[in-house]
Amino acid sequence: MMSVLSGLIRPEIADLEAYTPIVPLEVLADRLGLPVAQIVKLDANENPYGPAPAALAALQATATYHIYPDPEQTALRKALADYTGRSAEEILCGAGADELIDLVLRLIISPGDAIIDCPPTFGMYRFDAGICGGRVISIPRRADFSLDLPAIARAAAQGAKAIFLTSPNNPTGNPLPRSELLQILELPLLVVVDEAYIEFAEPEHAPVGASDLLDRYPNLAILRTFSKWAGLAGLRVGYGLFPRWLSEQLWKIKQPYNVSVAAQAAAVASLAVADELRARVQAIVAERERLFQHLNTFPFLTPFPSVANFILCRVEGRDARELKLALERRGVLVRHYQTPLLNGYIRISVGTPAQTDALIAMLAEVTR
Structure with a gap:
């Protein structure tokens, strides 16, 4: 019977x-035998300052958790239009940018179709393409983590339907140069620019990123999230800026109640205090520079310059x-990847000054 049932799986x-x-966090704290409050969590690029007080107040004040959320995220899309300078009709919201990656790929990829992936980068592009039965043409980055533009052009000529580019790139922290993006936008494929960390590259103003190119390039789509700059990772809310031809089709396959009442309320409240949140972003950027200088003092570490909230x-x-595990046993969490x-x-998220101090102390301890 089990063999028959397993045959049902694609x-x-x-x-x-x-x-x-x-x-x-709670699972790992229990495994380590440490209280949660003692854990220094620098492994997932989360905002160490959490949500804005206004967002927490909005969650407490909301009285409609028993009612399904607005399927069109009307208030949130209006606030995002003001924040981004783009039309609400171009904006689609999701349960994090992750859902929008999945939606785009489900829309355009049939079994056997190909996308271009440029590792090392965010793993969900490859993962979601596989769910759709798509092929992944891997174009590894150069030694300095820049893009291999000639190889990308050759892959596009082979019929790849889309390329996903993270800017700043995760986990390397380097931005996508405008000149390179312009070259890629001339290729015959959909170019999805994932700007999950763009606020840390443009900390003083509402982000522009690649959004000013949307009117010139109908093959450009942009993804963003509230997880990082606004401290709402646990509520799962992101958005995309899409050309009309693409957004009209994405609306057809989006789950109607995909962004919760809580997530919408917190995101709208966060946008209302964007200046306050940008001040927190600036604090993280300043701490990023301090962390970089400290990491440079360890002879066994070579940190790479970053414009994101990690190094x-x-x-x-x-x-x-082993270094990651040694730090973990001492309650300091950093990221290590089991990929060639x-x-x-290792990748280290930027935390508070106190978290940086704890990390540096533990790095010194494990090298004794």
Whole structure:
């Protein structure tokens, strides 16, 4: 019977490697035998300052949690139109930008269709393409993590339907140069620019990123999130800026109640105090520079310049995974990837000054 039932599974799903998420904080604290308050969590690029007080107040004041949310996210899209300077008709909201990645791929990818992936980068592009039965043409980045533009052009000429580019890139922290984006936009494919960390690259103003190119390039789509700059990772709310031809089709397949009442209320309240949140972003950017200087003092670490809220470090002369585990046993969490391109690296999220101090102290302790 089990063999018959297992035959019901699509073969591309049966062969798919599961995505490995971060272990929940409470689970890991219990495993380590440490109180949650003692954990220094620098492994998931979360905002250490949490939501704005206005967002927390909006959650407390909302009285409609027993009613389904607005399926069109009307108030949120209006507030986002003011924030981004784009029309509400171009904006689609999702349960984090992750849902929008999934929607775009489900819309355009049939089994056997290809996308271009430029590792090391965010793993959900490859993962969601696999769910759709798509092929992934991998164009690894150069040694300095810049894009291999000639190889991307060759892959586009082979019929790839889309390319996903994170700017700033995760986990390397480098921005996508405008000149390179313009070259890629001339290729015959959909260009999805994931700007999950754009506020940290443009900390003083509402982000522009690539949004000023939307009117010139109908093959451009932009993804953003409230998880990082607004501290709403646990509520799962993101949005995309899409050309009309694409957004009209995405609306057809979007789940109607995909963004919760709580997420909408907190996101609208966050946008109302964007200046306050940008001040927090500036504090994180300042701490990023302090952290970078500290990391440079360790001979076994080579940190890479970053315009995001994390720093990638090459580990030299010792095992990167063992370093991650040694820090973990002391209650300091950083990210290590079990992939060939990143096996010798760790990624460290930017926390508060106190968290930076704890990290540096533990790095010194594990090297004694």
